[in-house]
Amino acid sequence: MANRPVHFIWLLDCSYSMQGDKIARLNYAIREAVPEMRAVAHDNPAAQLLLRTVTFSTTAQWHHRTPVPVDDFTWQDVQVDGMTNLGEALHLVARELQSPPMPQRALKPVLALVSDGGPTDDWREGLKAVDATPWGRKAVRVAIAIGSDADRGVLQEFLGNPELQPLDANSPKQLAAAIRWASTAAVKAASQPVAGDASGTAATMVKQPYAPPVLDDDDDDDVW
Amino acid sequence: MVTLGVRRWETLADSVQGVNKRRNQDWYECRGAGTGESPLLLAVADGHGSAAHARSELGARFAVDRFMGLAEHFGRAAADCQGPGRLSRLMTYARDDFPRALVHEWRQAALGHWDRNRPVVEEASREPGTEEKVVLYGTTLIGAVLMPWLFVAWQIGDGDLAVVEHDGTLSRPLAPAEEDLGDETESLCGRDAWRSVRMHWAPVFEEARTPRLVVLSTDGLSKSFASADGYRSFVEGLAGRLAGEGGAGVREVLPRWLAEAARHSGDDTTLAAALRFARDAPEPAGAEAEAEAGGNGESTAVAAGAAEPDEPKTETETET
Numbered sequence: 001m002a003n004r005p006v007h008f009i010w011l012l013d014c015s016y017s018m019q020g021d022k023i024a025r026l027n028y029a030i031r032e033a034v035p036e037m038r039a040v041a042h043d044n045p046a047a048q049l050l051l052r053t054v055t056f057s058t059t060a061q062w063h064h065r066t067p068v069p070v071d072d073f074t075w076q077d078v079q080v081d082g083m084t085n086l087g088e089a090l091h092l093v094a095r096e097l098q099s100p101p102m103p104q105r106a107l108k109p110v111l112a113l114v115s116d117g118g119p120t121d122d123w124r125e126g127l128k129a130v131d132a133t134p135w136g137r138k139a140v141r142v143a144i145a146i147g148s149d150a151d152r153g154v155l156q157e158f159l160g161n162p163e164l165q166p167l168d169a170n171s172p173k174q175l176a177a178a179i180r181w182a183s184t185a186a187v188k189a190a191s192q193p194v195a196g197d198a199s200g201t202a203a204t205m206v207k208q209p210y211a212p213p214v215l216d217d218d219d220d221d222d223v224w
Numbered sequence: 225m226v227t228l229g230v231r232r233w234e235t236l237a238d239s240v241q242g243v244n245k246r247r248n249q250d251w252y253e254c255r256g257a258g259t260g261e262s263p264l265l266l267a268v269a270d271g272h273g274s275a276a277h278a279r280s281e282l283g284a285r286f287a288v289d290r291f292m293g294l295a296e297h298f299g300r301a302a303a304d305c306q307g308p309g310r311l312s313r314l315m316t317y318a319r320d321d322f323p324r325a326l327v328h329e330w331r332q333a334a335l336g337h338w339d340r341n342r343p344v345v346e347e348a349s350r351e352p353g354t355e356e357k358v359v360l361y362g363t364t365l366i367g368a369v370l371m372p373w374l375f376v377a378w379q380i381g382d383g384d385l386a387v388v389e390h391d392g393t394l395s396r397p398l399a400p401a402e403e404d405l406g407d408e409t410e411s412l413c414g415r416d417a418w419r420s421v422r423m424h425w426a427p428v429f430e431e432a433r434t435p436r437l438v439v440l441s442t443d444g445l446s447k448s449f450a451s452a453d454g455y456r457s458f459v460e461g462l463a464g465r466l467a468g469e470g471g472a473g474v475r476e477v478l479p480r481w482l483a484e485a486a487r488h489s490g491d492d493t494t495l496a497a498a499l500r501f502a503r504d505a506p507e508p509a510g511a512e513a514e515a516e517a518g519g520n521g522e523s524t525a526v527a528a529g530a531a532e533p534d535e536p537k538t539e540t541e542t543e544t
Binding site for chain 2: 001002003004043044045046047099103104105106107108134135138190191
């Protein structure tokens with residue numbers, strides 16, 4: 001017997017537009033979210049939370065290629081590079097959402113995109129590749145828009161559901177809250193049973209069982 | 225061919241609550257002897273359990289109860305249907321009319337319960353639509369009828385029906401060609417749910433070809449294994465142990481097995497099984513009394529942690 005894995009994949013924008021504060025906030029927020037993810041995992045002993053990260057800039061690459069159990073996960077800061085090859089990152093992820101290598105009896109995976117938008121490659125082809133995989137279609141998706149100038153349209157298309165909105169992270173506090181929320185609520189949502197319709201497509205009958213946090217854009221108690 | 229008044233099957237069943245669940249949302253029942261007069265009826269149901277299906281433990285019970293009633297009626301109809309032409313009509317009824325009747329009765333039960341147990345809300349609040357009410361009770365169901373000349377089973381949603389045939393081969397006749405990924409499943413609460421009911425129809429033209437073992441289980445069992453092979457190995461092991469030592473020993477360890485499965489899948493886990501008595505083997509002590517009582521010793525048992533039937537339910541009973 002085996003616990004059912006939840007594969008959680010971060011897609012992190014490391015392009016030049018993230019230079020400075022944005023990438024520093026991202027590194028801090030992810031590091032801070034790890035203990036919360038561990039707590040959620042411990043509260044759900046039947047689920048095995050496995051983490052991976054993909055960074056994308058001039059190229060896309062696995063920052064953690066092999067799924068890492070959350071208890072063993074450590075964060076090494078990422079640096080900015082050049083372009084914003086989101087499409088390449090989505091292609092990388094799509095290859096992992098096939099079954100195999102994804103086990104048939106897993107819980108829904110979680111795809112969490114953190115970006116300020118502005119992809120510089122054919123990102124829609126990458127998104128199509130994700131949507132074409134059995135697990136990609138079923139994944140719980142979360143998108144975090146960094147900065148008030150973020151291209152929310154790209155993130156909205158990534159979500160693929162008009163009822164969901166990208167989370168706004170216009171401040172370090174908001175980013176930390178959004179990442180914390182994505183790390184925990186999305187994992188819980190991944191194990192929610194959903195009844196399907198009679199067409200056999202298991203279409204969702206209820207709204208996604210999670211909602212983003214509402215935060216004031218208030219940096220008074222910032223950690224920065 | 226028909227042997228009336230003889231118990232043909234030994235049954236065993238149990239259910240355990242999933243880790244971190246407030247209550248067990250599965251339900252099951254085993255009833256009857258497997259004869260022409262008293263068909264053996266087995267059913268397991270798995271309430272969806274999420275907040276959107278806040279009354280699903282009751283939906284699971286309604287599903288099993290309504291199935292049992294309809295299956296008894298089906299058994300009476302089947303008693304006179306051994307001729308080829310009649311069997312064909314019975315199959316058409318089983319395939320088309322039975323699922324419609326089952327879904328209709330289940331919906332009536334759910335809506336009736338809603339009417340008797342409305343949540344306390346402000347007068348101005350909107351009355352939920354019919355479909356919204358029914359969704360609260362969402363559940364899966366697997367049910368089977370075993371008679372000397374017929375084995376028929378129905379399923380909607382996930383969970384497993386495993387059959388060890390007379391020659392020892394194992395089949396899963398209602399398994400979809402491709403398993404659902406994640407925790408999505410079809411449901412009795414879906415629109416036109418009767419269309420999603422799958423049926424297994426297996427007339428038994430020779431007694432020696434009757435299945436040895438029939439196992440119904442909720443998905444908490446199969447999802448505790450890393451692959452379908454693990455589940456098959458479990459059923460093969462169960463069949464071997466039952467053949468070796470009969471039901472008594474297995475009945476003792478079954479709760480531990482199910483608890484171990486529930487620990488891994490995280491879900492409520494329920495199994496109901498029927499083992500065919502060997503042709504010349506003596507019946508175990510107490511079997512006759514159980515048959516006379518209309519079911520096995522656990523047929524009226526309440527699944528661990530599940531609600532009492534008449535206990536009023538309110539909207540606040542939400543599992544997340």
